[in-house]
Amino acid sequence: MDVYRQLKADLQRGHFAPGTPLKQSEIAQHYGVSRIPVRDALARLKSEGWLTGHGKRGVAVPLFDPQEAEDLYLMRMRLEPLLLKLAAPNLNGEQLGRARDILDELEGPSALDAAEIGRLNWLFHTCLYRAAARPTLFNTVEQLQRQCERYIGYQNRHLDYQTTSQREHYQLLELLQQRESEKACALLEHHIAAAGRVLVAHFRSIRD
Structure with a gap:
């Protein structure tokens, strides 16, 4: 599975509400993959503006601004x-x-x-x-x-x-x-x- 593409599509479909924190372990379990591709996908989506920083090293779905x-x-x-x-x-x-x-x-x-x-x-x-x-x-x-x-x-x-x-x-x-x-x-x-x-x-x- 291409975690990046699947997660991006789910974000675009509104499956994760704005403001929702995304944890690597939960996303890995949700898609049935290891944490490594999830970590890479989250970092890429953050760089593209689909996710924002949350806490010390976490990410969340950004609110609409x-x-x-x-x-x-x-x-x-x-x-x-x-x-x-x-x-x-x-x-x-x-x-x-x-x-x-x-x-x-x-x-x-x-x-x-x-x-x-x-x-x-x-x-x-x-x-x-x-x-x-x-x-x-x-x-x-x-x-x-x-x-x-x-x-x-x-x-x-x-x-x-x-x-x-x-x-x-x-x-x-x-x-x-x-x-x-x-x-x-x-x-x-x-x-x-x-x-x-x-x-x-x-x-x-x-x-x-």
């Missing part, structure tokens, strides 16, 4: 349209077709869980962004995406935002196919900002 969510979407709404602007002139029919296939998979008849929706959403954006051939900028955006995954998973589970996200993804693809790159970048900025504002407002409302 509206300010962190806001910072993440503010950075994404600046960097991702820039990356798309650099990618747009290089996008060809094969790359755009692959991106559409991913969107169609998200529309498929079978119900997808939050982890799979998040994976496919990022795969869609990856199809577009890699055409920029800007590895440093791409890696920065990818790191932001990793930090956003638990928020995106929550949004898909609790705020029913996937329908809106899909509609805007298809609109974005149409603009790119029509070579309307400026409009596509503006739509992407709106796409990220609108979702971010909804999420931040939700977290602030349940905290107050």
